[in-house]
Amino acid sequence: MSFVYAVKRVFKMDLSRVGKDIERVSKKSGKSKAFVFFDMLWCGIRYGAGPLDYDLFEFYNLTSAQRKTYVTRGTNNALVRKYNSKDMWHVFDNKNEFNCIFKDFIHRDWLVTGDMTKSDFEKFISGKKEFIYKPIDGTCGRGIEKISLENTVANEMFDMLKCKPVGIIEEVVIQNSLLSAVYPLAINTIRVVTILKDGDVTPVFAFWRIGNNGKFVDNLNSGGMAAMLDIKNGTVTLPAADKKGVTYEYHPATGKKIVGFKIPMWDEIISTVCRAAKVLPQVGYVGWDVALSENSIQIIEGNCFPGHDILQLPAYTPDKIGLMPRVKKFLR
Secondary structure, three states, X not given: OOHHHHHHHHHOOOHHHHHHHXXXXXXXXXOOHHHHHHHHHHHHHHHOOOHHHHHHOOHHHOOHXXXXXXXXXXXXXXXXXXXXXXXXXXXXXXHHHHHHHOHHHOOOOEEEOOOOOHHHHHHHHOOOOEEEEEEOXXXXXXXXXXXXXXXXXXXXXXXXXXXXXXXXEEEOOOEOHHHHHHOOOOOOOEEEEEEEEOOEEEEEEEEEEEOOOOOOXXXXXXXXXXXXXXXXXXXXXXXXXXXXXXXXXXXXXXXXXXXXXEOOOHHHHHHHHHHHOOOOOOEOEEEEEEEEEOOOEEEEEEEOOOOOOHHHOHHHOOOOOOOHHHHHHHHO
């Protein structure tokens, strides 16, 4: 990341919010506000770490050598600028566009609500007991609903959907029984981040997202948890953790062990995302969210701004080494 870019980021900071960040980190770390301010400023310039990175990764507890191993917001943005053409971001931001372009990897029915007719809707719901509604440009699991068709009149459901923001409705994935046993209320997706360079795809890192707290989505921003996966064999290597830093060796809802769990059909999952990564080569740095049924691998969505933070939270970095060693070669 360039020095000029870092300085620009510093001057674009929301100072009132930064002030709150400094106060929170000072209480959390026991260090003075002055120390936190100047150290946070230095980390923004030297490592491209924003205030959120500084707080989440606990940079105040890291040495200079350790800080260099972390993929910060600035580093992540540099990868996005290098590998992802901005002209193609819209494909990953619009769920219908994504499904159309990657239709060979979706393996489920979907329908756009904006221009659907009653006939379209009746055909879509035929034989279904429930479906998923997603805002067409939603992120972080916000606005997603699981809608039951039991005791519902089709005309009323159609009118209700037409009153919502334009989105897509999708067939519900019937989850693989092994993943469902860990937490049955959500589709527990696998995030695999790939980089396409010179025609070759490299899976860089992966984690398993698991639902919690009675919710039907697995996103960390909605109360879920994530578990680091060994990219070579799909085995959970450390306890799962939620966004508050609470760790789970066993799932609190089912008692199923998370550490050591091996994702089924791992080689097929990696093969699938590597093939998908070549469909739109203008976007070469992607986080793929994959659902697993009993006998198929279904890509749920792709993210052209892959989350750099989750696997670098303290719960995932007991050795205080971040993801930079895995991505460094792609920044050269």
